[in-house]
Amino acid sequence: MKLKILLFIIFPAVINAQNELNLNVGEIKQKKYHVAFDFENVNGRIIIAVNVNDRVKKFLLDTGAPTSFHENMLKEINYKTVIQNSQGIDANGASGAFDIIQIPEFSIQDITFLNNYALKIVGDLDFECLNLDGVIGSNSLRDSVVEFDFKAGKVTISSDFNTFGYGEVNENELIFKDFQSTPILKINMKLGYLNYNEEVIFDTGDNSFYSISINNLNQLLTLINENKIPKELQNISHSDLLGIISSSNGSFSSGLFGVETVSNHYKFKIQDFTVGSSVFDNMIATTTYGSNSRVGSEILNYGKLILDYKREKYYFI
Known part of the structure; x- marks a missing residue:
């Protein structure tokens, strides 16, 4: 059976850089934390509130992508610093250039992220359809434990798995192979x-x-x-x-x-x-x-x- 389909998935998967590039830069201010928060489920996508310069913004929580900030939001907060311009290949094999920026501070609830590297997103990329300002990706989550609970409509970010209180559960290997801690x-x-x-x-x-x-x-x-x-x-x-x-x-x-x-x-x-x-x-x-x-x-x-x-x-x- 032959079908002709056009179906969009917003910003999927990793960016493969064509040179040595590490986006695992930055830290979390708090040493111990365990924060559960609500998210908006939009057709299976996790939309969360992120505080940037005392302004609440809508971000996609995307484990398959690096943290990214849309150019419109960067203009709004007057942020201009570019760490590096790099060539890369996106999830679909298309190549192009992108800017790497360093965000001095942003927070998710009571968790404060300091000096994280991020990509600067230029153009549409379906951001306007969901009114998004950016993406929180795995390079920002790499020092944490993250629980996804769709039934409760909650995401929890913690510094220690034991704070979840699960006791004995089956554990499985989590593998990392790239510069942005993609799980x-x-x-x-x-x-x-x-x-x-x-x-x-x-x-x-x-x-x-x-x-x-x-x-x-x-x-x-x-x-x-x-x-x-x-x-x-x-x-x-x-x-x-x-x-x-x-x-x-x-x-x-x-x-x-x-x-x-x-x-x-x-x-x-x-x-x-x-x-x-x-x-x-x-x-x-x-x-x-x-x-x-x-x-x-x-x-x-x-x-x-x-x-x-x-x-x-x-x-x-």
């Missing part, structure tokens, strides 16, 4: 007839459950074409083998440097999908032209997820 989870699934293990970004800026990178899909197709799969599976069609149920042509996301190129995408049915010790059955997933597969905020409809950046662990309850 990566190990997952496994049954994709069609194939058992498949993958490292995926946990990206609250993406409101889907799971989307598979076209790069990873191509690697699977290469293995299939080279018959590097079990012999009993080699005569099964690619569509059946991978659980493909439809294809589409369009643009599915918008990144720092614009909307992705119109491309072919695929929809899959996944029989078993395991995150931590939790197993999900009969999921529907789509491809993404980002460089990484992603688990998005839809998973938060099924339980609490806690990212312990400090101890490199995550918990799904």
